[in-house]
Amino acid sequence: MRFWLLPFALLLAATAAHAQTSGDITVQSAWARATPPGADTGAVYLTLTNKGASDDRLTGVETPVADMAMLHVDRMEKGVMKMRELKSVDIAPGKNAELKPGGIHIMLMGLKHPLKRGEHFSVTLTFAHAPPITTQVEVAKIGAAGPDMMQMRHVDEMGGNGH
Secondary structure, eight states: OGGGHHHHHHHHHHHHHTOEEETTEEEEEEEEEOOOTTOOEEEEEEEEEEOSSSOEEEEEEEOTTEEEEEEEEEEEETTEEEEEEESOEEEOTTOEEEEOTTSEEEEEEEESSOOOTTOEEEEEEEESSSOOEEEEEEEEOTTOOOSHHHHHHHHHHTTOSOO
């Protein structure tokens, strides 16, 4: 009966291990898609949670794997998907700001090497009020839809398959 709890406990531990907190802001599930050889752009996705009582906002990003990292958003304009730079991303008190494919994301330009599945790299996020947060980004397969499959893979690798 207790065997079914093990996979859930390991999944929670894997998720918690990827969370970074600074001030009232927590960063979770930072991930990127692998890029094909020769690609010089990529993207990072993550979830920001504001556990404080005041508004904050993500104002900048740096990473050693690219010459430049910028906040971007994908929007449909007159039937055409367009990408636009953002100056900041608001994080309301008690709310999440989800950076995800097809929406707000961190655009990496001038990649120094292709992003390969299974690799990790750091990004440093700066905020209007909270201290900067440096977190690790896990690279998923090309075309991945999200980090969930990576977390499940971690559970399986740690023997959390219920056996």
